Amino acid sequence: MSRTIPDPLISEAAALIGDPTRAAMLGVLLDGRARTAKELASLAGVAPATASGHIAKMTAAGLVSVASQGRHRYVRLASAEVAEILERLMALAAFARPPRRAVGAEEAAFRHARSCYDHFAGTLSVELAEALVRRDVLRRGPDGFEPTLHGERWFRALGVDVARARASSRAFARCCLDWSERRDHLAGALGAALLEALLAKGHLVRRKDGRTLDVPASGRRFFAEEIDRSPPRSAAAGRPGGEQPAEQQRA
């Protein structure tokens, strides 16, 4: 019997992602930053020659894009779509396998606040997005979220250039499903601008390696303020401050 239309399409990209070395590289790139080929090689634990081959393949398949700059070649994820697929694959694996062991402080922090490609993800980001919807800063629209007029002021007050984000060629304010939370948070150009602003204001701080975002005191104040400003939606919603309350999920 003839195979139906879609199969070779599916397997191509998946086979690329499926190699552990390439997956490690993509995992690194998930923070949205660009990396040189050598950096990726050492982070993934292979020789530069090997990494080079991987990068070439992933570029051809549209998973990553490369920018030459001097004698360096900077590699980054090709698009937010790629990032989202990677996040979903993580979600799949996390729920298919048993929860293994209790989560450590490292992983708790990672689930709490991290960067996903170029925007803000994790428990805290989901709570923020939901609070913004309750406060009528954001509304759900046909293409994800949409800031209200009142909401545009909120973003501007944070230092986000809403007009520039809207003018961007990419989706303006998509919603992105969080793998650890299974709830939406703000992505797209506006999400990226928001993360940028939160970093600039020092409410979030990137760790040097990895995607985990630390939440310093000023950030804890900020999020507590913004999230609690609206009627609590349920008993469990609170606790934005602590970054390692042994967030044990699922028995």
Next chain:
Amino acid sequence: MSRTIPDPLISEAAALIGDPTRAAMLGVLLDGRARTAKELASLAGVAPATASGHIAKMTAAGLVSVASQGRHRYVRLASAEVAEILERLMALAAFARPPRRAVGAEEAAFRHARSCYDHFAGTLSVELAEALVRRDVLRRGPDGFEPTLHGERWFRALGVDVARARASSRAFARCCLDWSERRDHLAGALGAALLEALLAKGHLVRRKDGRTLDVPASGRRFFAEEIDRSPPRSAAAGRPGGEQPAEQQRA
């Protein structure tokens, strides 16, 4: 340097999907129907022994689930999440590669109306979902769509048991991004019930093989009626980015 947390998680599932034979099987299962191991073997073009091994691996990883029934073992996709990841991978491949050749009638029909796991997808489904939103039958809510009170009547008139869909353990009315359209359509328990009802009423007819859905005369009348009942939204419905030439409106 130590690899960051997520990599092995990502590559596991992806490696499974990445094998062409397994991808072929998953592609077949994307129509939501359960298949016996032998059927899958012949559809994927391998010996039963080979297929058996693949099925075991995919089951362990939570990609498919198996139900023994007499001497048959029925295989189906494990969840709507898996189906969505597969659809997204297709989208990625379709946009990374050039459109290759002009789309044939086969593929045009496939893009127009097909089943995606257990719900209705394709151009027509996207148009229907958007029309239902315009007519206030559906609204966008925090977890995808939500039927209005008036909308519940609409669904019931079609023979959809809304209360049962809502009681189901799975997500009630998620929105699912269409790979060929890049726009949302109705998924989740309500989406599944809707497809069921449309098939029962004869507005859609499954082809024996593959996921393409044919739209007989009664269905064409139904969709024309339901979609046109609201003001047209704009001249060109699609995003300018991915133009599909000759989206022939099947006869």
Next chain:
DNA sequence: CCGACGCTTCGGCCGCGGCCGAAGCGTCCC
């Protein structure tokens, strides 16, 4: 009870593809 059938397990074959070191090319900086 026996044969047909569906499925799985086992053993062995084989090829694809990841890996590296060495060599080559381009860029930068002294």
Next chain:
DNA sequence: GGGACGCTTCGGCCGCGGCCGAAGCGTCGG
């Protein structure tokens, strides 16, 4: 110009994993 550095290409090694046929187990039906 020369050397250090980043990256790529090439050749060759090697192991993982997909594939099959044969054999074994369970189920169904006459």
